Amino acid sequence: MKWCRVEAPDGASYAELDGEHVELLDAAPFADCRRTGRRYRLDEMKLLPPVIPANFYAAGLNFGSHVEWAKQYHGMTHLKIPDQADIGYRSPSALIGSGADIVVPLDSSGPVEYEGELVAIIGRRAKYLAENDALECVAGYTLGNDLSERAWQKSDRTLWRAKNCDTWKPMGPFITTGLDPMNLTISVKINGENAAEYTTDKMLFSAQHYIAEISRYMTLWPGDVIWLGTDNPTLPDLKHGNVCEIIQEEIGVLRNPVVRASA
Amino acid sequence: MKWCRVEAPDGASYAELDGEHVELLDAAPFADCRRTGRRYRLDEMKLLPPVIPANFYAAGLNFGSHVEWAKQYHGMTHLKIPDQADIGYRSPSALIGSGADIVVPLDSSGPVEYEGELVAIIGRRAKYLAENDALECVAGYTLGNDLSERAWQKSDRTLWRAKNCDTWKPMGPFITTGLDPMNLTISVKINGENAAEYTTDKMLFSAQHYIAEISRYMTLWPGDVIWLGTDNPTLPDLKHGNVCEIIQEEIGVLRNPVVRASA
Numbered sequence: 001m002k003w004c005r006v007e008a009p010d011g012a013s014y015a016e017l018d019g020e021h022v023e024l025l026d027a028a029p030f031a032d033c034r035r036t037g038r039r040y041r042l043d044e045m046k047l048l049p050p051v052i053p054a055n056f057y058a059a060g061l062n063f064g065s066h067v068e069w070a071k072q073y074h075g076m077t078h079l080k081i082p083d084q085a086d087i088g089y090r091s092p093s094a095l096i097g098s099g100a101d102i103v104v105p106l107d108s109s110g111p112v113e114y115e116g117e118l119v120a121i122i123g124r125r126a127k128y129l130a131e132n133d134a135l136e137c138v139a140g141y142t143l144g145n146d147l148s149e150r151a152w153q154k155s156d157r158t159l160w161r162a163k164n165c166d167t168w169k170p171m172g173p174f175i176t177t178g179l180d181p182m183n184l185t186i187s188v189k190i191n192g193e194n195a196a197e198y199t200t201d202k203m204l205f206s207a208q209h210y211i212a213e214i215s216r217y218m219t220l221w222p223g224d225v226i227w228l229g230t231d232n233p234t235l236p237d238l239k240h241g242n243v244c245e246i247i248q249e250e251i252g253v254l255r256n257p258v259v260r261a262s263a
Numbered sequence: 264m265k266w267c268r269v270e271a272p273d274g275a276s277y278a279e280l281d282g283e284h285v286e287l288l289d290a291a292p293f294a295d296c297r298r299t300g301r302r303y304r305l306d307e308m309k310l311l312p313p314v315i316p317a318n319f320y321a322a323g324l325n326f327g328s329h330v331e332w333a334k335q336y337h338g339m340t341h342l343k344i345p346d347q348a349d350i351g352y353r354s355p356s357a358l359i360g361s362g363a364d365i366v367v368p369l370d371s372s373g374p375v376e377y378e379g380e381l382v383a384i385i386g387r388r389a390k391y392l393a394e395n396d397a398l399e400c401v402a403g404y405t406l407g408n409d410l411s412e413r414a415w416q417k418s419d420r421t422l423w424r425a426k427n428c429d430t431w432k433p434m435g436p437f438i439t440t441g442l443d444p445m446n447l448t449i450s451v452k453i454n455g456e457n458a459a460e461y462t463t464d465k466m467l468f469s470a471q472h473y474i475a476e477i478s479r480y481m482t483l484w485p486g487d488v489i490w491l492g493t494d495n496p497t498l499p500d501l502k503h504g505n506v507c508e509i510i511q512e513e514i515g516v517l518r519n520p521v522v523r524a525s526a
Contacts, residue, residue, distance in 0.1 A: 052317070055356045060421070086420040089352040089427075093318045093481050105480060127429075157349040158323070161480040164352075166390075217368060217424040218356050 002174040002252075003029040003140065005097070007046040008038070017042065017174060029175065030123035030139035030222050047097040049171045050142050051121055053225040056090045057214065058146065058163075062204050062229025069233045074150050085205040085213045088159070090146075090227070094169035102244065102258045103167045108149050111237030112258075115146035115230035116188045116246035118200055120207050121175055122224040127215050134211040137220060140175040143186070143246045143254040144227045148234070171225070173252045181207040181228070189245040190236060198231035265437040265515075266292040266403070268360070270309040271301070280305065280437060292438065293386035293402035293485050310360040312434045313405050314384055316488040319353045320477065321409065321426075325467050325492025332496045337413050348468040348476045351422070353409075353490070357432035365507065365521045366430045371412050374500030375521075378409035378493035379451045379509035381463055383470050384438055385487040392478040397471040400483060403438040406449070406509045406517040407490045411497070434488070436515045444470040444491070452508040453499060461494035 002017035003025075014029055015022035022042050027033035028051070061067050061082050070076045096102075104112055123139025147169065152162035163169075187197040205213075207228055214220060238244060240260040247253050265280035266288075277292055278285035285305050290296035291314070324330050324345050333339045359365070367375055386402025410432065415425035426432075450460040468476075470491055477483065501507060503523040510516050 054315070055354045057354075082420055084419070087423045088421045089354060089423075091318045091320075091352060091481065093484060093487075107479075156347070157345055158351045160350045160352075160477075165480045166482050214423075216370075217428045218354065219429050221356060224356075 001177045003050065004172065004174045005048040005050050006040070007048060008040070012048055028223065030121070047099055047173050049095040049097050050173075050175045051223045051225065052092055052095065053223050054221050055218075055224040056092050057087045057225065058090045058227040059085070059205070059210060059229040060088045063198065063202055063231035064204060065202070066229070066231050066234070073233065074154070076154060082204060085210050087210060087214055087226070090169055091164040094164045094166060096167050096170050096256070098170065098173035098254045098256065100170070100256060101167060102147060102170065102238070102256045104238070104240070104258065104260050105165060106261050109151050111150050113148050113150060113234040113237050114188055114244050114246070115148055115234050116186050116196065117144045117146050117230050118181055118184060118186060118207075118228045118248070119144040119171060120181060120211065120226045120228065122220045122222060122226070124222055126220045127218075129212045129215040131208050131212040134208040134215070135181070137211065138207075139222075140177040141179050141181060141251060142172055142175050143248055143251050145170040145244065145246050145254060145256065146227060146230065170246075170254055170256045172254050176251045179250055184248055187247045189247065190238070190242055192243070195236065196232055196234065200228070202231055203228065264403075264440045266313065267435065267437045268311040268313050269303070270311060271303070275311055291486065293384070310362055310436050312358040312360050313436075313438045314486045314488065315355055315358065316486050317484050318481075318487040319355050320350045320488065321353045321490040322348070322468070322473060322492040323351045326461065326465055326494035327467060328465070329492070329494050329497070336496065337417065339417060345467060348473050350473060350477055350489070353432055354427040357427045357429060359430050359433050359519070361433065361436035361517045361519065363433070363519060364430060365410060365433065365501070365519045367501070367503070367521065367523050368428060369524050372414050374413050376411050376413060376497040376500050377451055377507050377509070378411055378497050379449050379459065380407045380409050380493050381444055381447060381449060381470075381491045381511070382407040382434060383444060383474065383489045383491065385483045385485060385489070387485055389483045390478050390481075392475045394471050394475040397474040397478070398444070400474065401470075402485075403440040404442050404444060404514060405435055405438050406511055406514050408433040408507065408509050408517060408519065409490060409493065433509075433517055433519045435517050439514045442513055447511055450510045452510065453501070453505055455506070458499065459495055459497065463491070465494055466491065
């Protein structure tokens with residue numbers, strides 16, 4: 001099953017995909033929801049982030065090759081391969097849906113790089129999960145682009161503007177159910193050309209491990225999202241006019257143009 | 264004016280204080296809201312966090328004496344006085360209201376320490392604010408207790424469980440309008456005894472500076488909160504049975520008992 005959130009005539013609405021159409025739902029798909037009978041052509045709808053999370057978790061460093069590359073290529077000498085699954089945070093204010101512009105602030109020297117990530121979407125309230133049962137609280141999976149301004153990532157004490165500028169957290173296009181999060185291929189295209197590809201089986205800490213660990217200390221709530229990190233170099237850096245696509249076969253294509261802010 | 268959020272018979276509701284009573288509002292006080300005529304005695308109401316923010320900002324290090332003390336007393340040698348206003352994040356899942364228990368997980372070795380903080384609550388959508396105008400987007404101020412587990416703060420890569428365990432972000436009791444955020448005295452009592460006191464004029468970066476800086480990159484939304492940091496040592500550490508109070512005269516007393524989780 002595939003779900004999304006769309007800008008419907010009456011406002012933002014969850015919807016279920018049905019071929020080339022969407023049918024609006026009267027609540028979140030992971031809540032007690034019903035189909036409303038209101039159908040639209042998918043290609044006529046503006047896609048929104050498939051959920052606005054109350055709590056926005058991000059693994060950050062979860063693939064060894066990416067950590068080693070960032071250390072060497074970007075001189076991020078403080079980075080090391082994590083020895084435990086410490087989760088980080090991003091801000092919902094930065095979320096946009098597939099199709100919306102990624103806007104680079106005027107005072108960014110860059111580079112601004114994509115990070116194509118798998119995203120787990122929590123479907124039910126959960127705490128104290130065993131790792132073996134942890135995926136049962138996941139409603140489905142989507143894609144995220146953890147845009148990163150590498151100069152600010154090095155200069156600042158926190159990741160605030162390096163990761164959380166307005167429009168810098170594209171998420172979508174769809175929530176897909178029934179996937180094995182540890183057996184997916186995620187690829188990235190810039191202007192239609194292959195830029196990167198990795199498989200999720202290389203995660204340092206699995207989706208189920210992260211979820212179980214978080215749930216030892218924090219209640220997970222329906223709609224919370226956990227971004228699971230990216231592998232490999234994240235080049236080339238993004239320029240005005242580029243179109244960045246994060247792709248996974250069963251989830252779809254998260255496609256966002258890049259523009260430089262005007263004065 | 265003072266506002267709060269309470270557990271009313273029909274569910275969570277914003278309310279306006281009127282002496283020893285509260286009157287429910289039909290929307291957030293910083294939205295287009297009306298008084299409903301439904302009044303209750305304040306001392307019969309359960310207080311909730313005065314707002315659940317979409318975006319939960321926290322300054323972290325914003326007072327020189329606290330940074331120097333944490334370096335020396337806790338051996339946090341990586342800390343230094345920040346040279347720019349880089350904001351951090353906390354997770355709304357950790358919020359509780361005044362009166363609710365702070366629960367310390369069984370596997371925390373401690374120390375668990377309070378951090379009494381001033382909190383700015385955003386009242387209207389804002390971006391690109393000049394520092395001189397920045398406070399105009401603030402609806403009012405409340406208090407926060409940025410509970411911190413110092414062992415995890417040192418051992419972990421992020422502040423996830425050191426700062427964001429369930430119940431570890433008490434906020435309240437009320438939102439008070441018309442305050443000068445740079446001219447307040449905040450004090451802390453443990454079991455009724457004075458433990459700490461500081462004045463907000465010692466902030467390294469003012470409330471208006473933080474708000475203006477954030478707004479260069481991120482849209483501020485109604486209900487967003489900005490926790491502005493704490494000064495001085497944050498001792499003694501908290502034990503089962505303690506009652507921790509964060510106090511500011513015009514805002515009130517944020518009072519929370521501390522309990523150790525049972526097995």
